[in-house]
Amino acid sequence: MRTVLMVAEKPSLAQSIAKILSKGSCTSRKGLNASCSVHEFTGSFQGQTVQYKMTSVCGHVMSLDFIAKYNNWDKVDPAELFSQAPTEKKEVNPKLNMVKFLQMEARGCDYLVLWLDCDKEGENICFEVLDAVQPMMKSALHEQTVYRAKFSSITDTDIWKAMNTLGTPNRNEALSVDARQELDLRIGCAFTRFQTKYFQGKYGNLDSTLISFGPCQTPTLGFCVERHDKIQSFKPENYWVIQAKVFKGKDNPLTLDWNRVKVFDKEVGQMFVNLVKTSKEALVESVTKKEKAKQRPLALNTVEMLRVASSSLGMGPQHTMQIAERLYTQGYISYPRTETTHYPENFDLKGTLKQQINSRWWGEEVKNLLSAGINQPKKGVDAGDHPPITPMRAASEIELGSDGWRLYEYITQHFIATVSPDCKYLQTTIVFNIGTEEFSCSGKTLISPGYTTFMPWQGIPLEEALPVCESGDVFTVEEIKLLEKQTGPPDYLTEAELITLMEKHGIGTDASIPVHINNVCQRNYVTVENGRKLKPTNLGIVLVHGYYKIDAELVLPSIRSAVEKQLTLIALGKAHFQEVLQHALEIFKKKFHYFVDSICGELTYSHALQTNPFSEWIRWCSGFTGMDDLMEVSFSPIADSGKPMSRCGKCRRFMKFILAKPSRLHCSHCDETYSLPQNGAIKLYKELRCPLDDFELVLWTSGTRGKSYPLCPYCYSNPPFRDTKKNVGCNECTHPSCQHSLNSLGIGQCVECDSGVLVLDPTSGPKWKMSCNRCNVVVHFFEHAHRVQVAQENCEACDAPLVTVDFNKARTPLPDGETQHTGCVFCDSLFQDLVELKHAAMRHPMHRGGGARRGRGRGRGRRGPPKRPKDKMAELAAYFV
DNA sequence: GCAAGGTC
Numbered sequence: 001m002r003t004v005l006m007v008a009e010k011p012s013l014a015q016s017i018a019k020i021l022s023k024g025s026c027t028s029r030k031g032l033n034a035s036c037s038v039h040e041f042t043g044s045f046q047g048q049t050v051q052y053k054m055t056s057v058c059g060h061v062m063s064l065d066f067i068a069k070y071n072n073w074d075k076v077d078p079a080e081l082f083s084q085a086p087t088e089k090k091e092v093n094p095k096l097n098m099v100k101f102l103q104m105e106a107r108g109c110d111y112l113v114l115w116l117d118c119d120k121e122g123e124n125i126c127f128e129v130l131d132a133v134q135p136m137m138k139s140a141l142h143e144q145t146v147y148r149a150k151f152s153s154i155t156d157t158d159i160w161k162a163m164n165t166l167g168t169p170n171r172n173e174a175l176s177v178d179a180r181q182e183l184d185l186r187i188g189c190a191f192t193r194f195q196t197k198y199f200q201g202k203y204g205n206l207d208s209t210l211i212s213f214g215p216c217q218t219p220t221l222g223f224c225v226e227r228h229d230k231i232q233s234f235k236p237e238n239y240w241v242i243q244a245k246v247f248k249g250k251d252n253p254l255t256l257d258w259n260r261v262k263v264f265d266k267e268v269g270q271m272f273v274n275l276v277k278t279s280k281e282a283l284v285e286s287v288t289k290k291e292k293a294k295q296r297p298l299a300l301n302t303v304e305m306l307r308v309a310s311s312s313l314g315m316g317p318q319h320t321m322q323i324a325e326r327l328y329t330q331g332y333i334s335y336p337r338t339e340t341t342h343y344p345e346n347f348d349l350k351g352t353l354k355q356q357i358n359s360r361w362w363g364e365e366v367k368n369l370l371s372a373g374i375n376q377p378k379k380g381v382d383a384g385d386h387p388p389i390t391p392m393r394a395a396s397e398i399e400l401g402s403d404g405w406r407l408y409e410y411i412t413q414h415f416i417a418t419v420s421p422d423c424k425y426l427q428t429t430i431v432f433n434i435g436t437e438e439f440s441c442s443g444k445t446l447i448s449p450g451y452t453t454f455m456p457w458q459g460i461p462l463e464e465a466l467p468v469c470e471s472g473d474v475f476t477v478e479e480i481k482l483l484e485k486q487t488g489p490p491d492y493l494t495e496a497e498l499i500t501l502m503e504k505h506g507i508g509t510d511a512s513i514p515v516h517i518n519n520v521c522q523r524n525y526v527t528v529e530n531g532r533k534l535k536p537t538n539l540g541i542v543l544v545h546g547y548y549k550i551d552a553e554l555v556l557p558s559i560r561s562a563v564e565k566q567l568t569l570i571a572l573g574k575a576h577f578q579e580v581l582q583h584a585l586e587i588f589k590k591k592f593h594y595f596v597d598s599i600c601g602e603l604t605y606s607h608a609l610q611t612n613p614f615s616e617w618i619r620w621c622s623g624f625t626g627m628d629d630l631m632e633v634s635f636s637p638i639a640d641s642g643k644p645m646s647r648c649g650k651c652r653r654f655m656k657f658i659l660a661k662p663s664r665l666h667c668s669h670c671d672e673t674y675s676l677p678q679n680g681a682i683k684l685y686k687e688l689r690c691p692l693d694d695f696e697l698v699l700w701t702s703g704t705r706g707k708s709y710p711l712c713p714y715c716y717s718n719p720p721f722r723d724t725k726k727n728v729g730c731n732e733c734t735h736p737s738c739q740h741s742l743n744s745l746g747i748g749q750c751v752e753c754d755s756g757v758l759v760l761d762p763t764s765g766p767k768w769k770m771s772c773n774r775c776n777v778v779v780h781f782f783e784h785a786h787r788v789q790v791a792q793e794n795c796e797a798c799d800a801p802l803v804t805v806d807f808n809k810a811r812t813p814l815p816d817g818e819t820q821h822t823g824c825v826f827c828d829s830l831f832q833d834l835v836e837l838k839h840a841a842m843r844h845p846m847h848r849g850g851g852a853r854r855g856r857g858r859g860r861g862r863r864g865p866p867k868r869p870k871d872k873m874a875e876l877a878a879y880f881v
Numbered sequence: 882g883c884a885a886g887g888t889c
Contacts, residue, residue: 010888035889059887066883073882081883092887121887181885188884196882214884325889337888512886662882 002110004045005137006054006149007102007129009116011036012335013154014056017115020159021052031055032101045111055105060121061098061128062089064181066189073193079596081190082589087182099132106133110140113147114169115162118384120571124177126169144168152384153344176571179581183563187588188214191554194596195543200662201673204638208524208539209662209678215560216508218547220516221525222555223501224536225544227493234489240269241483244439246282246432246475251467253478256282256432256439262485272437273482279435282475286431292444294423294458296451298341298380299388300414302510303503305336305407308414310532311496312457313406317514323407324389332400333411334390337511341380344387349374349419355394356412365453366416374419390415413454420451425460430469434477441466492533505557506564550598551591638666638673646684648672649695649714657682665698665713674713676700677727685710685763691738692720699763700729707771707778708761710740731759731773742773745790747825748800752777760790760803770825781825781835784811795824803831 008014018026018039026041039054070076070085091099106112112133116122126148137145147166151158191213199211239262247253263269298304309320324336343349353374356366380388391412397405424447432439443466452459469475493501498517502508508516517534520526525540536544547555566584569575642656648667655667655674663682665674676682677700685697690712701708711729719726721734735741742759747770750756756774768788771778782788787806794801804822812819813834823831 057887058889061887063886064884071883078883093889096889117887125887177886184884184886186884190883192883210882212883216885329889509886511888515885 001042001049001051002045003051003053003108004111004113005106005109005133006052006113006115007133008054008056009122009125010058011056013115014039014054016154017159018052018054020154020156021054021163026052026054032104033096033098035096036098036101038105050111053105053109054115055102057098057102057116057125057129058093058096060092060125061102061132063092064088064178064185065090066185073197076193078190078194078197079589079592081186081193082585082592085186087185102129102132103136106136109133109137111145111147112137113149113163113166115149115151118150118152120173120177123170123173127171127174130169152382153340153387155344155346157346158344170571172573173571175577176567179570179577179584180563180567182581183584183588184215186585187592188212190588190592191595194592198599202638204642204656204658204666205660206539207660210523211539211543212519212523213554214516214519215563216512216516217519217523218555219505219507219557219560220498220502221520221536221540222544222547222557223498224493224520224526224534225541227490228536228541231489231492236489237264237487238266239264239485239487240266241485242269242273242276242437242439243479243481243483244276244282244432244434244477245479246434246477248467248469248473248475252464254441254467254475256441259431259438259440266482266484269482273480276435276437276480280477282432282434282439282477284430284469284471284473284475285433285438286429286471287469288429288431290427290429291447292425292427294425294450294452294460296375296378296420296422297414297417297455298378299343299418300390300411301338301341301383301388302336303339303499303513304341305389305411306514307496307499308410309407310499311494313403313410314532315403315407316495316517316528316532317499318518319403320407321511321514323403327400327404327408327411331392332395332404332408334388334392335386336389338386338388339381339383339510340385340388342382342388343377343380343418344382347387349377352390352392353416353419355391356416359394359412361409362413362416362454369416369420375421377418416454417451420454421448423450423452423458423460424448428466430466432475434480492529492535495528495532495534498534501557506561507557546599550595554591554595638668642666645682646696646698646713647687649690649693652694655713675717675727676713677711677716677729680706680708688740690715691735697730697740701763707776708763709759709771709773710763728773731771746801747790747803748798750775750777751779760788779825779835781831782807783834784808791822793822795827797827798824800824800826805831805834 008017014037015028018041021043022039022041026039028037028039031038035058036056041052042049043052044050064087066081066085067088070081076085112130114126114129116125116129130146146168148169149162149166151162192211195211195213199206241262242258244256244258245253246256260272263272305324306317306320309315310317315323321336324333327333328336350370353366353370357363357370359366389411391408395408400408425444426447427442427444429440429442443463444460445463445465446460449459495517499513502513502516520540521528524537525543526534526536529535544555553559563584566575566580570577570580638658642658644654645657645665646655647653648655648670651667651669653667653669655665658664658666662678663676665676666672676698680700680702683699683701685699688697688710689695690697693712693714695712695714697710697712699708699710709729709731715724715733716727716729723734724732730738730740731742731745733741734743736743738744742757745760745762746757747760748758750758750772753772753775756772756777758770758777758779759773760770765788766784766786767780768782768785769778769780782805785805785807789804791802791804802822803825804820807814807819809817809819814821814830821830825831825835
């Protein structure tokens with residue numbers, strides 16, 4: 001029997017489609033990776049009985065990156081990223097082993113049906129799957145073996161229709177995505193690397209480790225700054241309004257609005273007041289009553305959910321999506337990433353509603369709605385991806401958790417609202433004549449709440465009823481006043497407004513909008529204020545103003561849509577991939593050079609390149625215009641930042657320690673910046689010097705319960721030996737004789753990780769410890785000893801260096817009041833009770849180990865001394881190869 | 882260390 005392999009874009013879809021095509025009779029098994037399942041069933045395919053295998057990928061299989069040597073920020077000129085730097089496709093998530101999994105499943109299959117999402121990205125993934133799978137499939141000479149299923153919703157009719165009208169994957173659409181990936185990568189990385197290096201080398205208090213640029217994130221930031229500028233440049237204006245109060249009989253006075261609304265000239269206002277004041281009576285000119293409706297909402301899609309979650313629930317988009325994902329995988333809501341606002345024809349609206357009849361919150365109203373008959377939902381847009389977001393089963397607050405419940409509650413309320421009647425109300429307007437001027441007042445009274453029963457925040461607020469009157473009635477004027485008012489500035493952009501702007505300008509997609517917003521926050525360009533308002537930081541403002549000054553297109557949203565337009569030409573087969581790509585790259589390369597030239601002022605970029613290798617030229621940039629003028633207002637030059645710390649090995653002057661992220665050392669005399677390990681504190685290390693370069697050592701420490709090690713600021717960035725890695729401290733340095741090196745202080749192989757060595761922390765006394773130079777393992781030993789040293793000799797049993805310990809006479813734990821002992825930490829019986837294993841407490845909660853595993857329960861020595869290493873010297877020796 | 886786009 002022949003086999004048909006079918007691949008969907010995500011596991012949940014593979015399952016749904018298999019269920020439909022097998023009429024519920026498929027058997028399922030886990031695939032090679034934990035994420036993907038394979039659903040198998042027998043059926044017919046082109047008139048023959050076949051075995052079907054339905055599975056999925058998890059989004060993209062491959063992603064684009066530069067080949068490794070172009071990922072060195074110090075050696076590669078960002079300008080090379082526009083053309084010279086070759087790219088390669090790598091597996092997105094090597095842990096998932098997706099290619100291997102697909103190949104395993106494809107081995108010996110006869111046909112392939114691609115069920116990827118029906119958009120350009122899906123088309124691109126088709127070819128990623130195809131590339132992986134085709135070599136493993138049986139080859140047929142005169143027969144089509146690869147098919148594309150095109151479906152517009154996940155319903156029986158649609159899936160069967162797709163199956164019966166299979167086509168072929170569209171290479172052009174896939175290529176347009178390839179082009180987008182390459183453009184985004186080359187442009188984004190080139191600008192990001194240049195900006196980061198340039199500004200970091202120049203300013204000491206930037207407070208950002210990365211100054212990123214991207215075709216989506218930069219316009220996103222641009223929107224926030226645009227509003228900021230409007231606020232800043234706002235000039236309040238005085239205006240005047242006439243307020244009239246009238247009454248009839250014993251009724252409360254009625255405040256009327258002036259039909260001219262306002263005037264911007266006080267004298268003109270006063271003139272009107274005088275005209276009005278000639279009359280003591282207000283004559284009712286007309287009374288109109290209009291029945292109006294507030295329309296029930298469209299079915300819910302992702303972007304609307306994100307907007308409401310932000311504005312009404314105070315939940316950020318990233319967080320909202322995480323919660324929604326969870327609700328989806330737990331079966332409470334339907335798939336949360338969709339652009340569609342129209343329910344499929346056969347959607348079971350009543351069934352979905354019936355699930356809610358026992359709810360203690362809205363059960364009664366739902367019952368009423370069902371018995372009165374539900375309303376046909378409004379016609380929305382069917383984007384052909386997934387049905388709108390709806391609840392899938394009843395739930396309670398306890399099982400969902402606070403935010404989970406709030407989001408579920410909203411999704412459910414929104415769903416019920418879409419099948420409820422519109423809200424109906426009566427709008428009454430009374431128009432008055434006082435003297436020559438017209439005034440009016442209006443009010444709303446509820447006729448039937450309709451959907452606002454379920455979305456009470458949209459309800460018609462209760463108002464005081466207007467007096468009953470008809471045209472010709474006369475009211476008495478109680479008061480006429482000229483009020484002076486002032487126009488106010490707009491407020492900062494709310495997250496919900498930003499989402500709307502991004503959607504409108506095509507910046508990002510439903511899935512990526514939250515990521516871009518998160519990016520501009522994490523990069524310190526924007527902060528989220530009360531009410532989820534987005535306020536740009538100094539850095540964000542300066543960057544955007546800089547782009548405006550140099551090349552506004554870099555920040556305008558139109559840049560994205562222009563590129564998208566070109567890409568569509570590829571998708572339509574009207575332009576060639578290479579043509580469009582090269583053309584766009586050419587334009588952006590010019591923009592890049594112009595940007596660099598503008599920032600660097602007099603010295604042109606190409607000139608600088610000719611005369612200096614890349615690593616040298618950045619410092620040559622001087623005589624700035626544009627961006628730097630702006631930067632200097634908000635940020636201080638690196639030479640003026642920080643406090644003196646340790647001496648430079650080249651000029652012997654003090655270097656300054658800059659605390660702002662990324663913390664670093666800067667020698668203003670040599671104009672050099674040296675990077676340091678992050679997430680810890682830096683101190684001077686006893687004015688000791690590195691024997692190789694004469695730089696004063698500094699001590700990095702992650703806190704009292706964590707690790708610490710000395711490092712040489714120069715060696716840290718410029719590894720001294722061929723076998724030393726970049727960005728390591730003295731505890732990984734292989735210097736043969738320096739007293740701070742791994743060679744002098746290493747004691748034995750790490751008890752947990754494979755590659756680390758336990759190194760004595762010479763600063764840790766009196767709570768002595770040795771810590772692994774690779775992982776978080778810390779071994780506490782010889783508490784209260786007043787000296788711990790690594791001896792010259794090695795253990796006869798295991799060859800580990802011996803350790804000499806000195807205790808005070810009064811506190812010595814050694815037998816017979818002995819104060820000194822030399823022995824092996826791993827083998828010596830006297831030492832056995834004096835050694836204890838722990839994990840370093842890390843400052844950063846993201847690091848593994850550390851905190852969570854630090855139990856009080858483990859008494860000293862409970863786990864015994866560290867395991868006896870098999871061959872410690874072999875491990876140690878590995879370091880010196 | 883970088884982009885944006887999928888998805889878990």
